[in-house]
Amino acid sequence: MSEIKLAPSILSADFARLGEAARAVERAGADWLHVDVMDGHFVPNLTFGPKMVADLRRATGLPLDVHLMIERPEEWIDRYAEAGADWLVVHVESTRDPAATLRAIRERGPRPGITLRPGTPLRAIDPYLELCDLVLVMSVEPGFGGQPFIEGSEQRVADVSEGLRRRGHRAEVEVDGGVKPELCGALIHAGATVLVAGSGVFLDPDGVDAALAKYRRSIGEVRPA
Ligand code: DX5
Ligand code: ZN
Numbered sequence: 001m002s003e004i005k006l007a008p009s010i011l012s013a014d015f016a017r018l019g020e021a022a023r024a025v026e027r028a029g030a031d032w033l034h035v036d037v038m039d040g041h042f043v044p045n046l047t048f049g050p051k052m053v054a055d056l057r058r059a060t061g062l063p064l065d066v067h068l069m070i071e072r073p074e075e076w077i078d079r080y081a082e083a084g085a086d087w088l089v090v091h092v093e094s095t096r097d098p099a100a101t102l103r104a105i106r107e108r109g110p111r112p113g114i115t116l117r118p119g120t121p122l123r124a125i126d127p128y129l130e131l132c133d134l135v136l137v138m139s140v141e142p143g144f145g146g147q148p149f150i151e152g153s154e155q156r157v158a159d160v161s162e163g164l165r166r167r168g169h170r171a172e173v174e175v176d177g178g179v180k181p182e183l184c185g186a187l188i189h190a191g192a193t194v195l196v197a198g199s200g201v202f203l204d205p206d207g208v209d210a211a212l213a214k215y216r217r218s219i220g221e222v223r224p225a
Contacts, residue, residue, distance in 0.1 A: 004188055004219050005031035007065050009198030011047065012145045019059035025201065026060050028212040033062040034196045039070035042094050043143035050079040057084030069142050070094065074101045081108035089113035089136050092124050102131040117142060118150050122159055133171050135160050140177030145198040149178030154190045161191025181218040188222045
């Protein structure tokens with residue numbers, strides 16, 4: 001089985017203590033840090049911009065997986081690249097020319113990823129798969145943490161990983177939204193390689209160490225299909 005990455009989403013952490021939160025999940029064994037950028041237009045919620053990514057870059061050694069929920073992401077690539085994003089993931093619905101945007105991301109340094117809203121047909125990303133190192137399947141409507149996992153999203157994960165396999169294109173398959181430890185097995189079987197978890201990590205009453213351990217345990221229990 002390929003290595004499964006766990007990417008806590010900083011969205012559910014205390015925004016007055018983001019550096020500490022990043023270091024806490026790093027110590028607890030997280031693989032990546034998922035950073036949700038929202039502009040109040042593409043999604044109703046508003047979070048933070050490139051300065052926060054630059055500050056997080058100094059706070060942690062974890063790869064920064066930056067999920068851009070913003071309109072016209074192409075205008076912001078330079079700033080997020082300079083801020084130290086390792087991955088820049090754009091919504092297919094948010095940019096007029098996804099291919100040009102993905103190519104520009106790669107040129108500036110970060111690894112490019114594409115994503116789509118849960119209601120957008122998967123064929124919308126088909127033309128861009130080869131330009132991506134990561135495909136993110138949203139399992140909630142983007143905008144807020146703590147929402148329930150949309151049933152049937154496992155099937156979208158399976159369809160994406162099958163589409164990549166058919167093309168002979170290796171890319172990470174990431175799932176984001178409502179991912180709790182008990183769902184990890186089915187998602188990994190469906191082909192997920194990166195699991196994002198916000199509220200499941202930062203809002204666990206037992207603390208982030210115990211939360212990460214629960215995810216690790218459920219990932220460790222997965223047997224090959
Ligand atoms: C939603 C964000 C997610 C969110 C996940 O728009 O993209 O990354 O933080 O949080 P949970 O795991 O609580 O659904
Ligand atoms: Zn996200």
